[in-house]
Amino acid sequence: xxxxxxxxxxxxxxxxxxxxxxxxxxxxxxxxxxxxxxxxxxxxxxxxxxxxxxxxxxxxxxxxxxxxxxxxxxxxxxxxxxxxxxxxxxxxxxxxxxxxxxxxxxxxxxxxxxxxxxxxxxxxxxxxxxxxxxxxxxxxxxxxxxxxxx
Numbered sequence: 001x002x003x004x005x006x007x008x009x010x011x012x013x014x015x016x017x018x019x020x021x022x023x024x025x026x027x028x029x030x031x032x033x034x035x036x037x038x039x040x041x042x043x044x045x046x047x048x049x050x051x052x053x054x055x056x057x058x059x060x061x062x063x064x065x066x067x068x069x070x071x072x073x074x075x076x077x078x079x080x081x082x083x084x085x086x087x088x089x090x091x092x093x094x095x096x097x098x099x100x101x102x103x104x105x106x107x108x109x110x111x112x113x114x115x116x117x118x119x120x121x122x123x124x125x126x127x128x129x130x131x132x133x134x135x136x137x138x139x140x141x142x143x144x145x146x147x148x149x150x
Contacts, residue, residue: 001041002032002081007140011074013124014131021122026071032081033097033105041146046112076124077106
């Protein structure tokens with residue numbers, strides 16, 4: 001499982017001109033589900049997302065997690081994070097999970113985040129063409145991989 005985690009001052013998802021989710025300050029997380037992701041991957045990713053200390057404390061040091069900072073979390077499924085563009089010009093998505101199973105696994109991740117985080121958790125709309133507005137604050141962007149490839 002891969003994630004692009006961005007500290008945001010706000011983010012929203014629109015589908016077909018209708019806003020489906022919006023958060024204020026917090027984390028916007030783009031999530032890529034691999035075909036062989038299991039419970040260890042979900043647990044690792046949920047704990048990392050909720051526990052990342054990338055919010056400023058009173059001294060201006062990134063020392064607070066999203067809960068301590070009073071933020072929200074927006075989780076958006078994005079299979080293109082698994083694109084392998086090392087060969088040619090068209091990325092291969094062979095490592096990405098198929099749509100039906102990916103939806104179930106994404107829901108498992110959302111449940112894991114909600115179980116660890118007492119604040120508001122929003123999502124995009126699975127398998128929809130979404131317009132995602134992200135106001136990256138900092139900018140702060142962290143890449144996570146449950147297999148620790150980077």
